Amino acid sequence: MRGLRSGYSTFEMITVLGISLTLMAFVIPPINAMLIRIKTTSSINRLVAAVNFTRHTAVQYHTVATLCATKANGKCGASWAGELSVFLDRNRNARHEPEENLIARISNNNSDNSVTWRAFQNKQYLQMTSMGYTKFQNGNFVVCPADANPKYARQIVINVQGRVRQNRSVDKAGHPIDRKGRQLRC
Numbered sequence: 001m002r003g004l005r006s007g008y009s010t011f012e013m014i015t016v017l018g019i020s021l022t023l024m025a026f027v028i029p030p031i032n033a034m035l036i037r038i039k040t041t042s043s044i045n046r047l048v049a050a051v052n053f054t055r056h057t058a059v060q061y062h063t064v065a066t067l068c069a070t071k072a073n074g075k076c077g078a079s080w081a082g083e084l085s086v087f088l089d090r091n092r093n094a095r096h097e098p099e100e101n102l103i104a105r106i107s108n109n110n111s112d113n114s115v116t117w118r119a120f121q122n123k124q125y126l127q128m129t130s131m132g133y134t135k136f137q138n139g140n141f142v143v144c145p146a147d148a149n150p151k152y153a154r155q156i157v158i159n160v161q162g163r164v165r166q167n168r169s170v171d172k173a174g175h176p177i178d179r180k181g182r183q184l185r186c
Contacts, residue, residue, distance in 0.1 A: 033152075036145045036147075036149075036152045037152060039111045039112075039113055039145065040111075040113060040143050040144075040145060040152055040153075040154050041154075042109050042111060043081070043109060043111050043113045043115060043143045043154075044141075044143055044154050044156055044166060046106065046109050047080075047115070047141050047143070047156060048156060048164050048166075049106075050067055050084050050086065050106050051067065051126065051156075051158060051162075051164050052164060053067075053086060053104065053106075054066070054067040054086050054126065054128050055128045055132050055162045056132075057086055057088070057103050057104075057128070058128035058129060058130055058132060059128075059130060059131070059132045061088055061101075061130075062130045063088050063089070063090050063130055064088070064089045064090070064092050064127050064128065064129055064130070064135065065086060065087070065088055065089065065103070065127070065128050066085075066086070066087055066089040066094050066096075066125050066126070066127045066128075067084060067085070067086050067125065067126045067127075067128075068084065068085060068094065068124060068125035068126065069081075069082050069083065069084055069085075069124075070083070070084075070085040070096060075094075075095050076094050076095065076123075076124045076125040077124040077125075079114075079115070080115035080116070080117055080141065081108065081111065081112075081113055081114055081115045082108050083105055083106065083107055083108055084105070084106040085102060085104070085105055085106075086102075086103045086104040086105075086106070087100050087101060087102045087103055088100050088101045088103065089127065092127065092135075094123065094124075094125040094127065112145075112146040113143050113144060113145055113146060114143070114144045114146075114148070114186065115141055115142070115143050115144075116141065116142045116144075117139065117140075117141055118139050118140055118142070119137045119138065119139025119140070119158075120136060120137055120138050120139055121136060121137055123137060126139075126158070128162055132161070132162045133160060133161055133162050134158060134159075134160055134161075134162050136160065137158075137160075138157075138158060138159050138160040139157075139158055140155050140156060140157045140158065140167070140178075141155065141156050141158075142154070142155050142184055142185070142186070143155075143156075144184075144186035145186075148186035149186065150175060150176070150183050150184050150185065150186050151174070151175050151176075153176050153184040153185075153186050154166065154167075154176060154184075155167040155176065155178065155184055157179075167179070171183065
């Protein structure tokens, strides 16, 4: 009497492999989209926290506080996706100098997103006054994913009173838009 053979036939293995690949084709794109949204949300949360912290610092220390992406020479103007600095800027020149207190360094969130700051007066920094207002720099941050797909772009808006809100407006196709109804640019 012969024993029963165990194992799978080639046909069965090819069938299972085909079904698995078909299922993966449906599962991978939503997972990728979810990961992009998570990275973008992380970048947005980092910026909101940095702006709120800068505002709080200015009020607490009764002086101008500056938030910027600092270059090696202490001047503002590096990439907003990189490390951010919050410092007391008593002379209001938007440059961290040795005699000015560095309050915080906010590290990069290890995201490959790009971040753009657009503001009134076109400055590469954000300053808050001792009253908690921006120094006439109302504007917005736009966070874009690494592939620059505007579908996943997000925007936070900062008004002259220093308050931050996320713009959640979308067009009919579901793409994020600014207050004038234009798609966010990456």
